[in-house]
Amino acid sequence: MQAGDPVVGAAMGVAGAQSRSEDEESLGVKDVKRTATQAFGSGVVPKRRSSSRSIKRKKFDDELVESSLVKSSSRVKGPPIIEPVRCSGSEPSSSEKKKVTKSGTALTPPLTMVINPAPMTKRVKKSKQPLHITKDLGRWKPTDDLLLINAVLQTTDLTSVHLGVKFSCRFTLREIKERWYALLYDPVISKLAWQAMRQLHPEAIAAIQSKALFSQAEEALLAKIGSTSQPKLDVFQELLSKHPGVFHPSRTPKSLLVHWQLLKQYYLLDDQSVQPLPKGDQVLNFSDAEQMVDDVKLKESRDEVLEHELMISDRHQKREIRQLEQELPRWQVLVDSITGMSMPDFDNQTLAALRGRMVRYLMRSREITLGRATKDKQIDVDLSLEGPAWKISRKQGIIKLKNNGDFFIANEGRRPIYIDGRPVLSGNKWKLNNNSVVEIAGLRFVFLINLELISLIKAEAAKMTQQ
Secondary structure, eight states, rough: TTTTTTHHHHHHHHHHHSSSSSHHHHHHHHHHHHHHHHHHHTTTTOOOOOOSOOSOOOOHHHHHHHHHHHHHHHSSSOOOEEEEETTTTTTOHHHHHHHHHHHOOSOOOSSSSEEEEEOSSSSSOSSSHHHHHHHHHHHHHHHHHHHHHHHHHHHOOHHHHHHOOOOOOOOOOOOOOHHHHHHHHHHHHHHHHHHHTTSSEEEEEHHHHHHHOHHHHHHHHHHOSSSSSSSOHHHHHHHHHHHHSOOOTTOOOOOOOHHHHHHHHOOOOTTTOOOOOOOOOGOOOHHHHHHHHHHHHSOEEEEEEHHHHHHHHHHHHHHHHHHHHHHHHHHHHHHHHHHHHOOOOTTTTOOOEESSOOOOOEOSSSSSEEEEOOOOOOSSEGGGTOOOTTOTTOOOEEEEEEEOEEEEEEEEEEEEEEEEEEEOOTTTTEEETTEEEEEEEEEEEEEOOOHHHHHHHHHHHHHHHHO
């Protein structure tokens, strides 16, 4: 056995490594790393070192691919081909010693090794559907395929299909042609489309077939019906029974009547004719027709009586506006007094007042009722005097003065009462303060309290409680 044999060299390396110290082993590991980098730089791929300890973590995509390749390479029959890379002055490390002793095959040298696995015999499972097929199926739905097939069978013209059929997406003419050729000649796409169309509900299939385009033969039979006649459904039913092979199975007398009306609207019946447009110099454009129009004929004649009446009415309106401008200060004072801009004058018997835009209601008892008065029922405060009160209940609410001098309003009607913008629903009550805004069905009032009289009432109530 020669000294240059790799097996003998490995055995001598192992025997020499057992007699060396740990420092020398570390130096040997550094030399091995250095030789590995040299080998990698020279174009030889080094063996990937990995720890024997299992790390429980999720693998990334590239690690999954590497692990699958390693597993597949380990399943290949036959020993791997080992190409040793000779390193000068290198010693095996302790981890490499363990690997050498554990392996039952021939000893390997403590050098950087490159494993060339045999070609993989296991075939990679190909995907059933190519990428472009699945992408194409995303846009074209089974209903679109069924519409396309019915329309082509009716018209045998893809351009007419593109113009007359309303798909779920707006397909171009090129996309429709590519889809039709794929359904005809691509077995994978046609099989998938057929399976998807078989899963459609019968009602959906019937609805799609009812939208099928009319063929030229069908329109020729419908065009024979005169435009001056008023056909009924019996005429179209008889037409269907006479020509069952021409009309689509989903045709009904009503659908034929609707299509016949469209043909009549666009002058496509046999007894209708469209007058051709004039040719040559007889065609007039807009500018030529505009020049031929006489501007004098367009002007209307002057009506002196009408102008005189308009002048008189204008004079009257200006006079009324001038009078209103002179009366404006007087109306301003009146509005201020009604809306409560100035302080009201209370007598000794008025506890509070409910002031609106038109009427002021005085509260001279501890309890009053609000609502809409009728012939059968009279109430204390008739809100119909202020404005339209047809939405107000006959007994809308009650305003009551308590012994402590506080006013409360209780809602007894159906509609809510708004106190300072807050709704008081039916069956609830709310405290009224001075200058509170009460809104009932669009009518607004200001609640004003006689503070002097209420202070006297509070003082007498306090004396009664002390006694």
